[in-house]
Amino acid sequence: MNKERKEDLKDLCKILSIEMSDLYLLSTALTHTSYAHESKEIPKPAHSERLEFLGDSVLGLVVSTYMYRRFPKMDEGELTKLRAHLVCEASLAKHARKVGLGKYILLGKGELISGGRERASILADAFESVIGAYYLDQGLEKVNDYILNLMQEELLMMAKHGLCYDYKTRLQEMVQKDGIVEIVYQLMDATGPDHDKIFETAVLINGKVNGQGSGKSKKEAEQHAAKQALLKLGDNVC
The missing domain is CATH 1.10.1520.10 (Ribonuclease III domain)
Structure with a gap:
């Protein structure tokens, strides 16, 4: 060496x-x-x-x-x-x-x-x-x-x-550090039969779409949208 x-x-x-x-x-x-x-x-x-x-x-x-x-x-x-x-x-x-x-x-x-x-x-x-x-x-x-x-x-x-520490919680804590307070989860679409629906959700931060996600429940779709927002904001989520 x-x-x-x-x-x-x-x-x-x-x-x-x-x-x-x-x-x-x-x-x-x-x-x-x-x-x-x-x-x-x-x-x-x-x-x-x-x-x-x-x-x-x-x-x-x-x-x-x-x-x-x-x-x-x-x-x-x-x-x-x-x-x-x-x-x-x-x-x-x-x-x-x-x-x-x-x-x-x-x-x-x-x-x-x-x-x-x-x-x-x-x-x-x-x-x-x-x-x-x-x-x-x-x-x-x-x-x-x-x-x-x-x-x-x-x-x-x-x-x-x-285990309740999830992507939505993580996103909330991250944006609050920057003084951003308005986070809205908006249902964009729901497709499929009642027993097997797929929900599409967007997360808006101060009115701007920062992530979108899908899932078999509204909660799951929101979690996936929050994860995408975290990635966009530079957080290394797993």
């Missing part, structure tokens, strides 16, 4: 507010398979896939343990849905973007040209790999604290809303 790479990784540790004694491990976590395969180094540099596998398991353990203790009355199905929301690709990519993780990922030429540094799948995988590296370097206690602190906002919302 050259001096410039070491300094970059030290800077990243400061941004992440973590300590890493083994910067080579962190560099491996941020080495995409495309870079390793194209490298002319002998032997080929290690890539991130094994650390990604480990990080995925560590994330699952930390989040599952938190939810098991925080929500003693939830059944396995409900816990699974909440965990899926917290560790989905969009959520992990969002955290990666916040710290500018893409800048530090080593990519092959093809991935670089195609915008790999901003691709959600690559960012989410890199985030998992970094978690895996941090776990190996510093242990479970520190990585547990790091993950729970990083996901504090989502965890607080889960504690407040549980």
